[in-house]
Amino acid sequence: MGVAFGGGxxxxxxxxxxxxxxxxxxxxxxxxxGTSMGGLVGGAYATGMSAEELRSLIAAIDWDTMFGSTSFPxxxxxxxxxxxxxPSRLEFGLKNGLAPPAALNDGQQxxxxxxxxxxxxxxxxxxxxxxxxxxxxxxxxxxxxxxxLDRGSLATALRATMSLPGVFPPVRRDGAVLVDGGAxxxxxxxxxxxxxxxxxxxxxxxxxxxxxxxxxxxGLLGRTIDVMMRSAARAALAHADxxxxxxxxxxxxxxxxxxxxxxxxxxxxxxxxxxxxxxHRLDDAAWQQWTAARAARRRTALPTASFIATSGVAPxxxxxxxxxxxxxxxxxxxxxxxxxDLAPLTGLDRYQSVSWRLLDDRGRTGLLIDAQPKxxxxxxxxxxxxxxNTTSETFRVGxxxxxxxxxxxxxxxELRLDGTIGADPAVSASLYEPIASSRAFARVVATxxxxxxxxxxxxxxVAEYREDRLSxxxxxxxxxxxxxxxxxxxxxxxxxxTVRAGDPGLPEVSGMETGxxxxxxxxxxxxxxxxxxxxxFVATLSQTLASPQAEGATRSNRDLTQAExxxxxxxTAGSRxxxxxxxxxGTSxxxxxxxxxxxxxGYPFVLDAFGIGExxxxxxxxxxxxxxRRIARLPDFMGGPIFAGGWLENGSAFDTHENADVNTHxxxxxxxxxxxxxxxxATSTGLDGGWRTIFAIGRIIGSPASRQYR
Numbered sequence: 001m002g003v004a005f006g007g008g009x010x011x012x013x014x015x016x017x018x019x020x021x022x023x024x025x026x027x028x029x030x031x032x033x034g035t036s037m038g039g040l041v042g043g044a045y046a047t048g049m050s051a052e053e054l055r056s057l058i059a060a061i062d063w064d065t066m067f068g069s070t071s072f073p074x075x076x077x078x079x080x081x082x083x084x085x086x087p088s089r090l091e092f093g094l095k096n097g098l099a100p101p102a103a104l105n106d107g108q109q110x111x112x113x114x115x116x117x118x119x120x121x122x123x124x125x126x127x128x129x130x131x132x133x134x135x136x137x138x139x140x141x142x143x144x145x146x147x148x149l150d151r152g153s154l155a156t157a158l159r160a161t162m163s164l165p166g167v168f169p170p171v172r173r174d175g176a177v178l179v180d181g182g183a184x185x186x187x188x189x190x191x192x193x194x195x196x197x198x199x200x201x202x203x204x205x206x207x208x209x210x211x212x213x214x215x216x217x218x219g220l221l222g223r224t225i226d227v228m229m230r231s232a233a234r235a236a237l238a239h240a241d242x243x244x245x246x247x248x249x250x251x252x253x254x255x256x257x258x259x260x261x262x263x264x265x266x267x268x269x270x271x272x273x274x275x276x277x278x279x280h281r282l283d284d285a286a287w288q289q290w291t292a293a294r295a296a297r298r299r300t301a302l303p304t305a306s307f308i309a310t311s312g313v314a315p316x317x318x319x320x321x322x323x324x325x326x327x328x329x330x331x332x333x334x335x336x337x338x339x340x341d342l343a344p345l346t347g348l349d350r351y352q353s354v355s356w357r358l359l360d361d362r363g364r365t366g367l368l369i370d371a372q373p374k375x376x377x378x379x380x381x382x383x384x385x386x387x388x389n390t391t392s393e394t395f396r397v398g399x400x401x402x403x404x405x406x407x408x409x410x411x412x413x414e415l416r417l418d419g420t421i422g423a424d425p426a427v428s429a430s431l432y433e434p435i436a437s438s439r440a441f442a443r444v445v446a447t448x449x450x451x452x453x454x455x456x457x458x459x460x461x462v463a464e465y466r467e468d469r470l471s472x473x474x475x476x477x478x479x480x481x482x483x484x485x486x487x488x489x490x491x492x493x494x495x496x497x498t499v500r501a502g503d504p505g506l507p508e509v510s511g512m513e514t515g516x517x518x519x520x521x522x523x524x525x526x527x528x529x530x531x532x533x534x535x536x537f538v539a540t541l542s543q544t545l546a547s548p549q550a551e552g553a554t555r556s557n558r559d560l561t562q563a564e565x566x567x568x569x570x571x572t573a574g575s576r577x578x579x580x581x582x583x584x585x586g587t588s589x590x591x592x593x594x595x596x597x598x599x600x601x602g603y604p605f606v607l608d609a610f611g612i613g614e615x616x617x618x619x620x621x622x623x624x625x626x627x628x629r630r631i632a633r634l635p636d637f638m639g640g641p642i643f644a645g646g647w648l649e650n651g652s653a654f655d656t657h658e659n660a661d662v663n664t665h666x667x668x669x670x671x672x673x674x675x676x677x678x679x680x681x682a683t684s685t686g687l688d689g690g691w692r693t694i695f696a697i698g699r700i701i702g703s704p705a706s707r708q709y710r
Contacts, residue, residue, distance in 0.1 A: 001027070001028060001029065001030050001031075001197060001198065001199045001200075001201065001280050002029070002030060002031040002032065002033070002192035002193070002195060002197025002199070002200050002201070003018075003029050003031075003032050003033075003042070003192065003200075003201045003202075003203060004032075004033050004034070004038075004187050004188045004189040004191065004192045004200065004201070004202045004203065004236070004240065005032065005033070005034035005035070005038030005039070005041055005042040005187075005203050006034075006035060006036075006038045006186050006187035006188075006202065006203055006204050006205055006206065007034075007035040007036025007037055007038050007039070007180065007181070007182040007186045007187075007205075007206075008036070008037060008038070008205035008206050008207070008248070008253065009036065009037055009164070009253035009254065010037070010251070010252065010253055010254055010255045010256045010258070010262070011037070011205040011206070011207070011246070011248045011251050011253060011255070011262060012036065012037025012038050012040070012041055012205050013037070013041070013058060013256070013259045013262040013263060013266075014203075014205050014246045014248060014262040014263060014265050014266030014269070015034075015037075015038055015041040015042070015203055015205065015266055016041060016051055016054045016055055016058065016259075016262075016263045016266060017051075017246075017262070017263040017264055017265060017266025017267035017268070017269070017270070018203050018244060018246070018266040018267070018269065018270045019041075019045055019051040019054065019266075020051035020052075020055075020263070020266075020267055021266075021267050021270035021271060021277075022270065022277075023050065023051050025274070025277065025278065025281055026281050026282045026283075026284070026286075026287040027277055027278075027280050027281055027282075028280075028282060028287075028290050029045070029132055030132070030133070030197065031132065031133045031134070031192060031195045031196070031197050032045060032046055032132055032133070032134050032135075032192070033134065033135040033136070033137060033148075033188040033191040033192045033195070034134075034135075034136060034137070034161065034188070035136075035137040035161055035180070035181040035182050035185060035186050035187065035188055036161055036162055036164065036180050036181065036182045036186070037162065037205075038187075038203070038205070039136045039137065039157075039158055039161035039162060039181070040114075040158055040161075040162055041054065042134060042136075043117070043118075043134055043136060043154065043157070043158045044057065044117050045132060046127070046130045046131065046132040046133070046134035047117060047118070047120070047121065047130060047131065047154075047298070047299075048130075048131035048132075048294060048295065048297070048298030048299075048300075055259070055260075055263060057117075058259045059259065059260075061113070061256075063256040063257055063636070064633070064640065064641070065109055066109045066110065066113070066256075067105055067109075067256075067636040067637055071106075071108065071346055071347050071349065072347075072525075072526060072527055072528060073343075073347075073525075073526035073527075073534075074343035074344060074346050074347030074482075075347040075348075075349070076344070076347060076348070076479070076482050076483070077479065077482065077483050077484060077485050077521060077523055078414065078432065079347060079348065079349050080483065080523050080528070082349075082382065082402070082404065083528045084528045084699055085382075085384065085400075085402070085699065086382035086383065086384040086400065086402055086677075087384070087528050087529065087676075087677035087678055087698065087699065088382070088383060088384060088385075088675070088676045088677050089104075089639075089675050089676075089677075090383070090675065090676070091377070091380060091382065092376075092377075092380065092381040092382070092383070093374060093375070093376025093377030093378070093379070093380060093381070094376070094377065094378075094379040094380065094381050094403070095374075095375075095376050095377055095378065095379065096376060098381065099375075099376035099377075102169045102170075102352070102374075102375060102376065103165075103166060103167055103168050103169045104166065104167055104637035104638075105167060105168055105637055106169065106352055106353050107159065107163075107168045107169055107352070107353050108346055108353040108354065110159065110162065110168065111155070111159060111353045111354075111355040112339055112355065114154075114155040114158045114159055114355075115155050115335075115355050115356055115357060116335050117154075117155070117158070118153070118154035118155040118158070118357070119302060119333070119335060119357070119358065120299035120300055120301065120302060121154050121299055122357055122358035122359060122360070122365075123358075123360050124151075124154065125151065126150060126151045127149075127150045127151060127154065127157075128150070129297070130154075130297070131294045131295070131297040131298045132294065133195060134150075135148050135149065135150050135188070135191050135192075135195065136148075136149040136157040136158060136160065136161040136181075137149070137161055137181035137185050137188045137191060138157075138160040138161045138163070138171075138178040138179065138180070138181045139178065139179050139180065139181050139183050139184050140176040140177060140178055141170065141176075141177040141178075141179060142175075142176060142177050143176070145184070146181060146184045146185050147160075147176060147178060147181075148188075148191055148194075149161070152173070152174075153357060155355065155357060156171060156173055159171050160173065160178035160179070161178075161180060161181050162180060163178065163179045163180050164179070164180040164182075165179050165180065167637055169352055169353075169372075169375075185236050186206070186236070187202045187203070187204055187206075187236050187237055187240075188236055189202040189236045189237055189238075189239040189240035190235075190236045190238075190239040191236075192239075193239040199241050199242075199280060200239060200240045200241050200242075201240065201241065201242045201243075201244060201277075202236075202237055202240035202242070202243045202244070203243075203244045203246065203266075203269075204237075204243055204244065204245040204246065205246045205248055205266075206248075207248065207253075242273065242276050242277075244269050244270055244272075244273055245269065246265050246266050246269040247265055247268070247269060248262070248265060251265075254635055254636045256636070302332060302333035302335075302358070303332070303333065303358070303365045304329075304330070304331060304332050304333065304365070305328055305329055305333055305358060305365050305366055305367035306329055306364050306365060306366065307329055307361075307364060307366045307367070308321070308322065308325050308328065308329060308366065308367050308369065309359070309361075309366050309367070309368045309369070310368070310369045310370075310371070311368060311369070311370045311371065312351070312370060312371040312372055312373055313345070313369060313371045314350060314371075314373075314407075315411065316407065316411035316412050317345060317348065317350070317371075319437075320344060320345060321345060321369050324341040324342070324344060324345070325338070325341050325367065325369070328341070328367055329367070333358065333367070338356055338367070342354050342356065342369065344482055345369075345371065347482075349380075350371075350373070350374070350378065350406060351371045351372055351373055351374065352372040352373065352374045352375070353371075353372050354369065354370070354371045354372075355369075355370050355372075356368065356369050356370065357370065378404065378405055378406045379403060379404060379405040379406075380402075380403070380404040380405075381401065381402070381403060382401065382402040382404065383399075383400070383401050384399070384400040384401070384402075384677065384698060385397075385398075385399060385400075385676060385677070385697055385698060386398040386399075386400060386423075386697065386698035386699065387695065387696060387697040387698065388603075388612070388695070388696045388697075388698075389692075389693070389694065389695050389696075390454055390456065390461065390602070390611055390612040390613060391456060391460065391461070391611040391612075391692065394454075394461060394611075395695075396422075396423035396424075396612075397422045397423060398420050398421065398422035398423045398424060398425075399420065399421050399422055400418065400419065400420040400421075401418070401419050401420075402416060402417065402418045403415075403416070403417040403418075404416055408431065409431065409433065410433065411434075411437075412433075412434040412437070413431065413432060413433045413434070414430075414431070414432040415429075415430070415431055415432075416428075416429070416430040416431075416432075417429050417430075418430075420449075423452070424449065424450060424451050424452065425449065425450055426447065426448065426449030426450070427447070427448050427449075428445060428446065428447040428448070428449070429445070429446050429447075430443065430444070430445040430446075431443065431444050431445075439478050439479045439480075440476070440477070440478050440479075441475075441476075441477050441478070441479065441487075442474070442475065442476055442477075443474070443475040443476075443477065443487065443489075444472070444473070444474045444475075445472065445473050445474075445475075446471070446472040447469070447470075447471050447472070448469070448470045448471075449468075449469055450466065450467070450468050450469075451466070451467050451469075451596065452464055452465070452466045452500060453465045453466070453467070453595045453596065453600075453613060454611075454612065454613040455502065455504050455613055456602075456610075456611035456612070456613045456614035457614070461501075461502075461613070462502050463499070463501055463502025463503055463504040464499075464500040464501040464502060464504075465497065465498070465499060465500065465504050465506055465594075465595050465596070466497070466498050466499075466500040467495060467496070467497050467596045468495070468496045468498075469493055469494070469495050469496075470493060470494045471491055471492065471493030471494070471495075471513075472491065472492055472493070473489055473490060473491035473492070473517070474489045474490060475487045475488065475489035476488065476489060483522060483523045483524050484520075484521060484522045484523070485520075485521050486518075486519070486520050486521075487518075487519050488516070488517060488518040488519065489516070489517065490514070490515070490516050490517075491513075491514065491515045491516070491517065492512070492513075492514050493512070493513045493514075493515075494510075494511070494512055494513070495509075495510070495511070495512075495513050495547070495548065495596075496509075496510040497509050497510070497548075497594060497596060504595070506553075506555065506594060506595065507550030507553040507555070507594075508550065509548040509549060509550050509553075509594075510548055511547070511548030512546065512548070513544060513546060513547040513548070513557065514544070514545045514546045514547075515542060515543055515544040515545055516542070516543045516545065517540065517541065517542040517543070518540070518541045518542075519538070519539070519540045519541075520537075520538070520539045520540075521537070521538050522535060522536065522537045522538075523535075523536045523537075524536070525568075525570060527673075528678070528699075529640065529671065529673040529677075529678040529700075530570070530578055530628060530641065530643050530671055530673065530678075531570040531578075532570065532571075532572045532578065533570060533571055533572060534569075534570060535567065535568070535569050536567065536568050537565070537566070537567040538564075538565070538566045538567070539563075539564070539565045540562075540563065540564050540565075541561075541562075541563045542560075542561070542562050542563075543560070543561050544557050544558065544559065544560040544561075544597075545559070546558060546559075547559075547560070554592060555592045555593060555594050556592070556593070556594065557593050557594055557596065557597050559591070560588065560591045560593050560597060561588070561589050561591060562586065562587065562588050562589070562591075562593070562597065563586065563587055563589075564584075564585070564586035564587075564599070565583070565584070565585055565586070566583070566584045567581075567582070567583045567584075568580060568581070568582045568583075568605075569581045573627075576629055576630040577627060577628070577629050577630075578627065578628040578629075578630075578643065578645075579626070579627050580624075580625075580626050580627070580628070580647075581623070581624065581625055581626075582605045582606070582622070582623075582624040582626075582647075583622070583623055583624075584606055584620070584621070584622045584651075585620065585621040585622070586599045586619065586620050586621075587618075587619045588618040588619060591618065592618055592655065593618065595616060598616045598617060598618060598653075599616060599617055599618070599619065599620040599653055600612060600613060600615070600616045600653070601614070601615040601616065601620065601622070601651075601653050602614055602615065602692075604680055604682070604694060604696055604700045605624045605626070605647060605649065605700075606622050606624070606649070606651075607622055607649050607651055607653075607663055607665050607686075608649070608665065608667055608682070608684045608692065608694055609665040609667070609684035609685055609686040609690045609691060609692050610663075610665075610686070610690060610692065611692060615652075615653045615663075616653055617652075617653035617654045617655050618654070618655045618656075619653070619654055619655070619660075620651065620652065620653040620654070621651050621652065622649060622650070622651030622652075623649070623650050623651060624647050624648065624649045624650075625647065625648050626645060626646060626647025626648065627645050627646065627647075628643040628644065628645030628671065629643060629644055629645055630642070630643055631643065631644045634672070634673070634674060634675075638674075638675050639672065639673050639674040639675050640673030640674075641673055642670060642671075642672050642673075643670065643671045643672075644668075644669070644670050645668070645669070645671075646666065646667060646668040646669075647666075647667050648664070648665075648666055649663075649664070649665040649666075649667070649684075650662060650663070650664050650665075651663060663686060663687075663688065664686065664687045665684050665685065665686045665687075665690075666684070666685055666687075667682050667683065667684035667685070667694070668682060668683060669681055669682020669683065669694065670682065671700070676697070677697060677698050677699075678696075678697070678698070678699075678700050679696070679697050680694060680695070680696045680697075680700045681694070681695055682694040
């Protein structure tokens with residue numbers, strides 16, 4: 001008897017319930033075929049897993065990680081800076097002209113899951129040699145035809161049948177470009193019949209025709225795909241002797257987190273056909289014999305790999321792979337350890353995904369690291385939208401873009417070109433170059449930018465001061481760890497400070513400025529929006545050596561020494577709660593800088609009941625304690641969690657210790673992890689009576705100085 005497991009995205013989890021009913025009633029599955037999620041469940045079952053093992057496998061999956069923006073925890077410090085400056089999940093490539101992202105998800109976590117399932121079957125000649133003979137169904141975009149996968153890498157076959165266009169990138173294999181087979185054969189009963197099954201059962205987990213239609217954009221897209229798959233399935237179902245149509249009313253294609261309910265629906269659907277199924281039941285003795293034969297064909301042990309091989313890994317990254325995996329050839333294969341070792345490679349952003357598998361080479365077992373280069377990048381084009389309200393009614397909007405190229409002037413080098421229009425327009429170029437393949441590096445940056453500083457009084461901007469700066473600086477630094485760097489250097493700039501509106505009581509100056517700086521950055525957080533763990537800490541020390549000064553002015557940036565530390569710390573309290581602390585402090589020691597170098601309050605989590613520019617000083621210190629709770633999440637692939645919470649802020653910006661009044665603000669709001677970056681909507685109230693509504697898109701945790709040195 002054979003079973004065809006149909007596709008249906010999350011609804012395909014119901015297949016596990018069907019399998020459980022078969023096991024409990026001693027109904028054997030002698031051959032299986034699957035498409036999409038049916039391919040994953042059917043393929044995992046074919047490796048010898050039981051229904052309970054399948055349920056445990058699904059229960060252990062972190063779906064937020066599986067379909068979220070998964071590489072941030074593994075990025076090096078420069079890639080984390082990119083992600084924070086341009087937090088949109090939409091990545092554009094420029095390798096062959098401007099190209100949008102190939103899919104909403106890179107498939108990295110799916111690849112790792114499939115590698116775990118298929119690992120023991122690395123030397124398999126045909127899928128007929130699995131404990132249960134199996135076929136995966138995909139579609140070749142080149143030939144517009146169905147492809148039945150029956151040999152080769154099992155993990156690759158499962159990945160191909162799950163590659164829903166637009167959601168996951170296609171799989172390239174043997175010259176074919178393979179995607180989800182549901183478009184042409186969503187319930188492959190014909191494939192099961194071709195394998196010689198005498199009785200064919202088709203399991204249909206597609207959306208019922210009378211299910212209520214979600215008329216949102218994504219709901220209509222999902223229903224359109226369901227209709228296409230249902231139409232393609234009709235011909236294949238003609239080959240089935242029995243169709244088990246699971247009642248999935250009320251379940252969407254993204255309801256991965258309702259696995260237990262879907263499994264029960266699958267079990268109930270099989271029970272509804274018990275009269276048709278029980279004639280195929282084996283007696284106890286025959287069932288024991290059948291299960292023993294299936295168990296004898298199962299592989300669970302993993303060997304010791306005697307060598308490491310790579311495929312698709314850039315020459316400059318091969319050393320990273322060899323260094324990370326150096327102990328593996330002397331130890332039995334440890335899947336969790338291999339995944340940890342590959343994390344730095346996945347965080348480089350150079351590859352679509354990085355997977356692994358075992359291979360045989362003339363009697364030796366090796367560990368193959370298979371990196372899939374991105375088809376359209378590098379170079380990359382990153383786009384960002386930054387919106388913040390300086391008062392409750394006044395907004396600053398900026399559109400930013402970054403061109404990023406790897407190996408621009410040698411292996412490991414990076415070229416960044418940035419541009420911003422709108423509020424605080426700027427252009428800049430940065431070249432990063434490793435020194436002799438070591439952890440040390442050199443960096444040169446040239447920037448032209450304009451910054452406008454508003455003076456806020458009674459919720460209104462009463463004056464504006466502007467700085468135009470043309471500058472360059474050079475750095476020498478060292479990468480202390482993947483998430484940490486120390487750098488320092490000298491800068492040269494021409495600055496022009498002018499009064500743009502009102503009367504801020506400040507001088508207008510123009511001339512050359514020179515300085516030196518030292519910066520330490522540590523970033524171990526696992527998200528650029530709302531981390532579940534980790535610390536981000538930036539410490540800067542700067543010395544302005546020369547700067548233009550107006551005669552008789554009491555404020556000047558000449559011979560200015562400043563230091564600043566900014567840190568944020570997050571931890572998880574239960575599965576849905578985040579506790580966090582933000583610390584920010586800076587000093588100008590005994591100097592009195594112009595507003596261009598003063599410390600400003602009013603940013604999210606930095607005394608945000610003040611309008612931006614309402615309070616500034618030569619020194620500042622702020623401590624914020626907060627808690628956020630995940631209350632919902634955006635649809636998978638469209639974003640991440642939605643958090644609600646509150647935070648308490650205490651601190652001050654002041655010129656002298658005598659006028660350092662302590663301000664206390666209490667804020668409540670929402671933080672959304674969206675496809676275009678974090679969005680924050682909040683309201684903050686000061687104990688002194690101040691109040692402000694906060695709306696921000698883009699980077700939301702920071703301060704003026706942190707932005708200056710990023």
